Amino acid sequence: MNAVVIPTGHEAQSYVCVRSLSERGVRTIVASEKEAVPAAASRYCDESVDLPPPKADLLAYRDALLELAERETIETIIPVRPEDGYVLSRYREEFEEHVSLPVPSFDQLRTVHDRLRLAEAAEAAGVPVPETRRLSDVDDWGPDLIVKSRYNLVVDDYVDHLDPGESAVVKAVKHLQPGAEPDPGAIREEYQHDPVVQEFVPYDEEYMFAGLYDHGEALATFQHHQIRGNSYTGGGGVYRRSTDIPELDAVADDLLSHLNWHGLACIEYMRDERTGEFVLTEINPRMWQSLPSTVRAGVDFPGYYWLQAMDRANEIDPDYEIGVGSHLLHGELGYLLSILTDDSPLVQRPSLAGTAWEIAASCLSEPHFDYLNLDDPGPFFQGLRNKVK
Numbered sequence: 608m609n610a611v612v613i614p615t616g617h618e619a620q621s622y623v624c625v626r627s628l629s630e631r632g633v634r635t636i637v638a639s640e641k642e643a644v645p646a647a648a649s650r651y652c653d654e655s656v657d658l659p660p661p662k663a664d665l666l667a668y669r670d671a672l673l674e675l676a677e678r679e680t681i682e683t684i685i686p687v688r689p690e691d692g693y694v695l696s697r698y699r700e701e702f703e704e705h706v707s708l709p710v711p712s713f714d715q716l717r718t719v720h721d722r723l724r725l726a727e728a729a730e731a732a733g734v735p736v737p738e739t740r741r742l743s744d745v746d747d748w749g750p751d752l753i754v755k756s757r758y759n760l761v762v763d764d765y766v767d768h769l770d771p772g773e774s775a776v777v778k779a780v781k782h783l784q785p786g787a788e789p790d791p792g793a794i795r796e797e798y799q800h801d802p803v804v805q806e807f808v809p810y811d812e813e814y815m816f817a818g819l820y821d822h823g824e825a826l827a828t829f830q831h832h833q834i835r836g837n838s839y840t841g842g843g844g845v846y847r848r849s850t851d852i853p854e855l856d857a858v859a860d861d862l863l864s865h866l867n868w869h870g871l872a873c874i875e876y877m878r879d880e881r882t883g884e885f886v887l888t889e890i891n892p893r894m895w896q897s898l899p900s901t902v903r904a905g906v907d908f909p910g911y912y913w914l915q916a917m918d919r920a921n922e923i924d925p926d927y928e929i930g931v932g933s934h935l936l937h938g939e940l941g942y943l944l945s946i947l948t949d950d951s952p953l954v955q956r957p958s959l960a961g962t963a964w965e966i967a968a969s970c971l972s973e974p975h976f977d978y979l980n981l982d983d984p985g986p987f988f989q990g991l992r993n994k995v996k
Contacts, residue, residue: 648985732865810877845938
């Protein structure tokens, strides 16, 4: 039986990849530098192997994946983490000597990894994007502004001060107090480079668009309404409901077609409460945190990625069910805790008691959970043990 490698840590999406591929008759190999990986506890996992930690040495991580790819039975590798997307695109030629990879070119990857380049691409495609500048180019601190890492992944290809093999995932988002100039030096030290400053877009709702593309042509797409994220100030979705909005599909497809995109894309959007426009937040060229809800609604992206890699994209069925909601349970707890721990001068803090009631009510009305499957309880209980530790 031929196999697929799924490199992962404790990400929920890796379990969905394991289950989806196994149900298609594909042998699944979970590869990780961590112990007690929930996906490896699944009865659908055929093999688990060790990897060096990508944060310690990205080149050693690449070499270990290449060694796996050299196995005759391995057909492809699924990008789950930021490091995977980078390694597979940056060294695609080396990997494609052994496996098939439906991943973007490195130039395409650089465009979506670099928020300055991405903003320029969005403007060229004619789709809404927040005004985006380097921190060093900002001289007016009066408007509502936020600070983000310029890069999804900070590596030596993007900045000068890192050596090959060094990398950092910088996810911090700072909401600045209007009119108060921050300390640029302290911010650069925290972000390890000159980050970007974006206008804060007042939004009433958040959405995600996911797609699998073949050189600018959509093979499968999906949308959900993000009802709650990792924090009340934003972040990946932990409670979402599938939807289908033509305007959202249009702005996402315009951008990905302009990029001539190839492979996976997860795009986060805000709906501007002033204009109703869907405004681009970021693109992640890999499997996403809310993948379990996507598959539950009927869009089997792990299986579709494998079909594309096997030159069987004609077998992809892009239809899905609207109105399917699901939860990441520990993410719901994180959202609740964020009300106590996070702070933003730009986003109103919700009521703790009211939010707790909303979470409980939604879990009862839509009891669909990312890890919890009665026919395969291992990943849920392993994830619970990890959280307790």
